[in-house]
Amino acid sequence: MPNREIPRIRIIRGDCSIVLGGEAGQGIRTIEDVLTRVLKLSGYNVFSTREYMSRIRGGVNTTEVRVSSRRVSAFLNRIDILMPLGLGVITRLRRRVSRDTIILGERSILGEDLKGYEEQFIEVPITDTASRIGGSIYSNIVAAGVLAGLLKAEMIMLEDYLRKFFSAKGAEVVERNIAAAREGFRIGEDPSISGMLRVELDRNPGVREELLIGGGEAVALGAAAGGCNFLAFYPMSPSTSIAVYLAQHMEKLGIIVEQAEDEISAINMVLGAWYAGARAMASTSGGGFDLMVEGLSLAGMIESPIVINIGMRPGPATGLPTRTEQADLGIALYSGHGEFPRIILAPGTIEDAFHLTRRAFNLADKYQVPVIILTDQYLIDSMYNIMGELKPSEEDIERYIVETDREYRRFRFTEDGLSPRGIPGYGEGLVCVDSDEHDEEGHITEDLQVRSRMVEKRLRKLEALKGEAIPPQLIGDGDYSILVVGWGSTYNPLREALESMGRDDVALLHFKQVYPLHPDAERYLRRAEETVIVEGNATSQFGRLIKAETGLNLNKRLLKYDGMPFAVEEIVEGLKKLIS
Amino acid sequence: MDESLEVKGEGSTRRLFDLGGVDVAWCPGCGNFSILKALKMALAELDLKPERLVIVSGIGQAAKTPHYLRCNFFNGLHGRALPAATAIKAVNPELTVIAESGDGCMYGEGGNHLIHAIRRNPDITCIVHDNMVYGLTRGQASPTSLRGFKTPAQAAGVFHEPLNPLALAVALNVSFAARAFAGDIEETKEIFKRAISHRGFALVDVFQPCVTYNRVNTYQWFREHTYYLEDSYDPSDRVEAFKKALETDKLPLGVFYVNRKPTFEENLSLYRKSLEPLHRRKVNMDVIGELIDATRRG
Numbered sequence: 001m002p003n004r005e006i007p008r009i010r011i012i013r014g015d016c017s018i019v020l021g022g023e024a025g026q027g028i029r030t031i032e033d034v035l036t037r038v039l040k041l042s043g044y045n046v047f048s049t050r051e052y053m054s055r056i057r058g059g060v061n062t063t064e065v066r067v068s069s070r071r072v073s074a075f076l077n078r079i080d081i082l083m084p085l086g087l088g089v090i091t092r093l094r095r096r097v098s099r100d101t102i103i104l105g106e107r108s109i110l111g112e113d114l115k116g117y118e119e120q121f122i123e124v125p126i127t128d129t130a131s132r133i134g135g136s137i138y139s140n141i142v143a144a145g146v147l148a149g150l151l152k153a154e155m156i157m158l159e160d161y162l163r164k165f166f167s168a169k170g171a172e173v174v175e176r177n178i179a180a181a182r183e184g185f186r187i188g189e190d191p192s193i194s195g196m197l198r199v200e201l202d203r204n205p206g207v208r209e210e211l212l213i214g215g216g217e218a219v220a221l222g223a224a225a226g227g228c229n230f231l232a233f234y235p236m237s238p239s240t241s242i243a244v245y246l247a248q249h250m251e252k253l254g255i256i257v258e259q260a261e262d263e264i265s266a267i268n269m270v271l272g273a274w275y276a277g278a279r280a281m282a283s284t285s286g287g288g289f290d291l292m293v294e295g296l297s298l299a300g301m302i303e304s305p306i307v308i309n310i311g312m313r314p315g316p317a318t319g320l321p322t323r324t325e326q327a328d329l330g331i332a333l334y335s336g337h338g339e340f341p342r343i344i345l346a347p348g349t350i351e352d353a354f355h356l357t358r359r360a361f362n363l364a365d366k367y368q369v370p371v372i373i374l375t376d377q378y379l380i381d382s383m384y385n386i387m388g389e390l391k392p393s394e395e396d397i398e399r400y401i402v403e404t405d406r407e408y409r410r411f412r413f414t415e416d417g418l419s420p421r422g423i424p425g426y427g428e429g430l431v432c433v434d435s436d437e438h439d440e441e442g443h444i445t446e447d448l449q450v451r452s453r454m455v456e457k458r459l460r461k462l463e464a465l466k467g468e469a470i471p472p473q474l475i476g477d478g479d480y481s482i483l484v485v486g487w488g489s490t491y492n493p494l495r496e497a498l499e500s501m502g503r504d505d506v507a508l509l510h511f512k513q514v515y516p517l518h519p520d521a522e523r524y525l526r527r528a529e530e531t532v533i534v535e536g537n538a539t540s541q542f543g544r545l546i547k548a549e550t551g552l553n554l555n556k557r558l559l560k561y562d563g564m565p566f567a568v569e570e571i572v573e574g575l576k577k578l579i580s
Numbered sequence: 581m582d583e584s585l586e587v588k589g590e591g592s593t594r595r596l597f598d599l600g601g602v603d604v605a606w607c608p609g610c611g612n613f614s615i616l617k618a619l620k621m622a623l624a625e626l627d628l629k630p631e632r633l634v635i636v637s638g639i640g641q642a643a644k645t646p647h648y649l650r651c652n653f654f655n656g657l658h659g660r661a662l663p664a665a666t667a668i669k670a671v672n673p674e675l676t677v678i679a680e681s682g683d684g685c686m687y688g689e690g691g692n693h694l695i696h697a698i699r700r701n702p703d704i705t706c707i708v709h710d711n712m713v714y715g716l717t718r719g720q721a722s723p724t725s726l727r728g729f730k731t732p733a734q735a736a737g738v739f740h741e742p743l744n745p746l747a748l749a750v751a752l753n754v755s756f757a758a759r760a761f762a763g764d765i766e767e768t769k770e771i772f773k774r775a776i777s778h779r780g781f782a783l784v785d786v787f788q789p790c791v792t793y794n795r796v797n798t799y800q801w802f803r804e805h806t807y808y809l810e811d812s813y814d815p816s817d818r819v820e821a822f823k824k825a826l827e828t829d830k831l832p833l834g835v836f837y838v839n840r841k842p843t844f845e846e847n848l849s850l851y852r853k854s855l856e857p858l859h860r861r862k863v864n865m866d867v868i869g870e871l872i873d874a875t876r877r878g
Contacts, residue, residue: 033878037878038878041877041878161878164878165878208876209876210876211872211875211876212875212876212878213872213875217875221868221871221872224863224868224871225863225865225868227863229858229861229863230667230670230671230858232663232667249867249871250849250850251849251850251852252864252867253864253867253868254850254858254861254863254864255850256670256671256848256850256858258667258670258700260663260696261692261693261695261696262692264660264663264693265660265662265663265692265693265696266663268656268657268660268663268664268667269663269664269666269667270667271656271664271667272636272654272656272663272664272665272666272667272668272671273667273668273670273671275654275664275668276634276667276668276669276671276672276675276857276858276859277671277672277857277858277859278667278671278858278859280667294657295657295660298656298657302654302656390872391869392863392865392868392869392872393865394862394863394865397863401859423672423859424631424632424634424652424668424672424675425631425632425652425672425674425675425857426859427631428631429631430630430631430650430651430652430653431652432646432652432653432655433653433654433655433656434647434653434655435639435655435656435657436655442653443647444644444647444655
């Protein structure tokens with residue numbers, strides 16, 4: 001019920017940023033799941049991302065759900081509606097809460113936190129409603145219902161979704177949650193709230209049928225579509241969700257997912273798996289990858305294909321374990337003793353996460369090199385509805401394993417450095433690989449001429465890799481004078497920021513392959529009068545790579561390393577200060 | 581080369597696994613020669629084919645073994661033979677997989693993997709050449725070096741408790757655990773045959789005299805300090821096996837413990853219907869399509 005006399009009515013049009021916050025364990029993630037799905041099924045474009053603390057109870061975790069008339073795929077600092085379910089949320093988010101932010105919540109819970117925000121606060125009786133239904137455990141679904149009602153989602157979609165979501169917990173739980181959602185929905189529609197706050201969004205019936213996929217899920221599905229049938233991992237945020245997704249569908253997909261005793265074991269399993277004929281992936285984060293590095297070097301020596309997903313989070317060491325950063329490009333690039341070629345991909349979108357992961361398996365198999373996919377917590381934990389389809393197809397799997405004969409030599413010298421790769425038990429030959437320097441058969445050698453030829457053979461592959469590099473994508477007018485450069489998961493925030501700036505002299509150059517660089521990169525960069533590099537790290541790791549590869553200095557830098565993703569507004573402000 | 585493939589009657593069977601023209605890096609008189617010989621005999625007598633055999637090793641003198649016989653091999657990193665071997669068997673259950681390395685590699689650098697390989701129970705054989713010393717790095721103590729053993733690096737003598745691989749394995753309820761002595765090729769071969777035939781993780785610790793860096797645990801020393809388990813010994817009794825593993829005055833040889841239980845591969849859902857190796861399987865694109873499609877509705 002309204003807590004005070006009716007103030008001005010706040011109307012949010014076209015694009016609404018909702019932030020939910022509460023302690024770990026309050027079910028914020030469930031609200032995010034329910035709300036994002038149901039709003040999409042109701043015909044709204046949605047985007048959600050979460051930031052959370054490395055704890056199981058307590059603290060403050062928040063989720064941003066953007067609901068919009070147009071496509072949305074990037075994090076905003078702006079909060080239109082804040083729903084704090086616990087104490088401390090408003091305080092933690094104070095820099096993002098503006099005068100225009102409407103706060104929905106309960107005075108009895110928020111207490112002192114509301115000081116200074118009275119004017120923008122609307123009381124919503126969540127706890128009492130939940131108690132009537134069966135207890136505070138239903139609070140999160142009541143809250144989801146309130147927002148669904150406020151945003152005019154379709155109640156039938158909400159019911160269907162809850163039925164599915166809670167089906168494993170039995171009929172009573174399903175019914176009570178539906179009751180909670182209905183009550184919440186009714187409150188959201190009630191004039192006591194809608195009279196003070198109105199959200200006006202266009203529905204698009206086409207959106208209902210679109211895919212709504214999270215980054216982690218897209219990596220997992222891309223791996224499966226790329227023929228991945230073996231994954232070894234050691235649990236580590238934020239990469240765990242990829243392994244868990246595949247583990248849950250292990251039988252149907254015909255994949256082996258094994259939780260190893262450590263990351264060292266995981267990467268050695270993955271190498272053993274490729275050797276025996278699997279398409280295998282290791283999935284980890286920076287700290288786990290540190291442990292894998294000797295295995296990476298082994299892949300270089302035995303010319304084994306391998307796909308590694310590094311879900312980046314802030315370091316060094318344990319850093320901010322549940323947050324995001326782009327600071328592991330350096331280790332992806334320089335890890336592993338000795339010299340050997342590699343490929344590093346960095347998906348910028350959900351579609352990229354799927355397509356690049358799929359492609360990684362073909363590239364690894366074809367060139368017998370490590371392919372590292374640099375994702376991060378922001379990409380993995382974000383989702384939005386996408387326009388196109390993701391079509392898995394057998395034709396997209398390129399197979400390179402050869403049947404061996406009696407004379408087979410695993411490391412036969414060839415012009416392009418690629419020796420046909422056999423596997424044990426397929427053909428009459430023997431497949432011998434050795435971490436020592438080896439001869440063509442794979443036996444240990446200390447013949448120094450053979451050594452030199454083997455080094456050259458391995459490095460020759462780099463030329464072919466350059467030929468197959470994905471070119472950077474230019475977004476904006478080809479007549480740019482200012483070029484903003486980014487890579488990986490900053491794609492969507494950068495794109496939205498540049499669109500909102502609306503300057504036709506500013507274009508974006510985005511890299512989804514960061515190594516080796518496509519030759520176009522230098523051409524684009526040289527044409528710009530001014531360049532700004534935007535990276536989620538403190539030392540401009542990609543800028544330094546560009547400098548090393550092209551000799552070009554990208555001196556203007558917009559860098560971020562506080563553990564949060566780039567927000568659209570932050571990029572706009574940053575660029576305005578940096579460019580002329 | 582073809583000659584070595586011929587298998588004619590008794591005596592020539594071991595030639596199937598012989599490799600000509602090998603420059604062996606072991607010292608003359610090294611226990612490794614006998615282990616290699618016993619292994620080749622065991623493999624031939626078990627009627628295995630080199631093309632179907634994969635030996636996975638780490639780093640060290642023992643880890644060079646696969647270079648000296650006809651087989652597929654994955655000579656990987658120091659300490660990391662077992663994870664690779666586990667995956668190879670899991671990806672292609674039709675292969676016979678042997679992980680073979682020394683005590684430093686398997687018990688030192690790779691100790692954690694040994695513990696978890698035993699728990700995981702892949703159907704592989706793990707042969708450990710146990711000479712109680714580091715050979716390739718020239719004579720430092722190994723995890724199984726006995727107390728008081730002096731080396732350039734342990735000048736005052738080893739004071740750590742030696743690792744007891746048999747006791748460790750039985751404590752973890754291993755599927756198969758045995759100990760052999762390289763000085764007895766015939767018995768070592770028999771133990772290898774049982775280990776390789778056993779379905780499940782089979783650990784064989786092989787006492788291997790090092791003639792260069794271990795002047796304490798010599799052929800003579802092992803002969804005096806070992807005995808074979810009696811014929812009446814029941815290897816299915818775990819407590820008895822543990823007691824035998826704890827004997828140190830005279831060290832028992834033979835099969836300590838046999839415990840048939842589901843293997844890693846048998847526990848994998850994708851092998852419930854067929855043991856078809858992964859490389860012969862097609863990706864089920866329909867399933868992936870359905871999973872993608874499901875994201876429309878949540």
